[in-house]
Amino acid sequence: xxxxxxxxxxxxxxxxxxxxxxxxxxxxxxxxxxxxxxxxxxxxxxxxxxxxxxxxxxxxxxxxxxxxxxxxxxxxxxxxxxxxxxxxxxxxxxxxxxxxxxxxxxxxxxxxx
Amino acid sequence: xxxxxxxxxxxxxxxxxxxxxxxxxxxxxxxxxxxxxxxxxxxxxxxxxxxxxxxxxxxxxxxxxxxxxxxxxxxxxxxxxxxxxxxxxxxxxxxxxxxxxxxxxxxxxxxxx
Numbered sequence: 100x101x102x103x104x105x106x107x108x109x110x111x112x113x114x115x116x117x118x119x120x121x122x123x124x125x126x127x128x129x130x131x132x133x134x135x136x137x138x139x140x141x142x143x144x145x146x147x148x149x150x151x152x153x154x155x156x157x158x159x160x161x162x163x164x165x166x167x168x169x170x171x172x173x174x175x176x177x178x179x180x181x182x183x184x185x186x187x188x189x190x191x192x193x194x195x196x197x198x199x200x201x202x203x204x205x206x207x208x209x210x211x212x
Numbered sequence: 213x214x215x216x217x218x219x220x221x222x223x224x225x226x227x228x229x230x231x232x233x234x235x236x237x238x239x240x241x242x243x244x245x246x247x248x249x250x251x252x253x254x255x256x257x258x259x260x261x262x263x264x265x266x267x268x269x270x271x272x273x274x275x276x277x278x279x280x281x282x283x284x285x286x287x288x289x290x291x292x293x294x295x296x297x298x299x300x301x302x303x304x305x306x307x308x309x310x311x312x313x314x315x316x317x318x319x320x321x322x323x324x325x
Contacts, residue, residue, distance in 0.1 A: 103255075132313065139221065141302060141317040142256075149311060157312060189255055197306035197313040198244040198263075203255035 101126050103204035105190050111210040112180060120175045120207050122190035130193045131173035132157070132201070133165065135186040142189065148173055149196065180211045214239040214307045218316035226324045231290040233319045235277075235303030238284065244306040245286045247277055250318075251299045259301070262286060273297070298323045 103124045112118055124131065132147040134157075144157030148167040162184055164176040173192075177184060187208050191201040219234040237243055242264055248256040260271025267279045273296075277288045286303060303316040 130311065134315075139317060141218075142304075142315040144312055144314070147311055147313075155311070158314070191256075197311040200246065200258040200261055201248075201256070201313065203257070205255045 105204040105207045109208050113212050115179050118177050122173045123171050124192040128192035130196045132191050133175050134189045182211050185211045214305045216303050216305050216316040218319050222320050224322040225293045228292050231293045233288040233301050235286045237305045239307050241308050246304040247288050248302045249299050293323050295323050
């Protein structure tokens with residue numbers, strides 16, 4: 100089954116404690132992306148990747164890092180999380196870019212105290 | 213930079229009534245436009261996409277959208293609402309020149325029995 104898998108689905112943590120949210124897709128897609136969803140703000144793109152070792156900033160990259168060492172994986176790293184990063188996060192992928200439909204994961208709800 | 217405006221953060225319609233969700237975009241070149249739906253506690257699913265092949269686009273679950281360049285609009289409609297249509301709907305735009313995907317702030321659709 101074609102899918103984008105995010106882990107964990109839920110996480111409560113404290114300010115400053117580094118965390119990683121993993122994202123993996125099994126569709127051999129080149130394009131992967133991270134979004135955060137906040138009430139009243141919709142989804143905002145954090146980072147995207149066109150292929151292995153190629154990443155670029157979205158609209159809200161501050162406080163986040165990503166890496167793309169393998170085609171199937173695109174982890175989101177919060178090195179020093181802060182309460183304003185409490186949000187619902189989605190990973191998505193598509194065959195070659197933003198102009199194609201995105202396939203979304205089920206989301207990761209992060210609470211940073 | 214491209215942007216998307218969704219008028220009405222909440223829309224309520226009676227079961228069987230017309231659904232109209234509004235989306236206006238700003239882009240200097242013909243955009244790629246999408247409508248996604250998010251059911252409670254789930255990721256986003258593609259409803260339909262516009263890619264310049266036709267101005268009236270049909271999607272899943274009886275939804276359709278019409279691209280109007282003169283009005284820079286891509287409104288989503290469904291002739292007869294069903295209880296299962298209750299969800300949040302997002303319009304999104306991707307443009308030439310970069311691989312960013314920009315979402316609107318979303319419209320929550322409530323169906324009144």
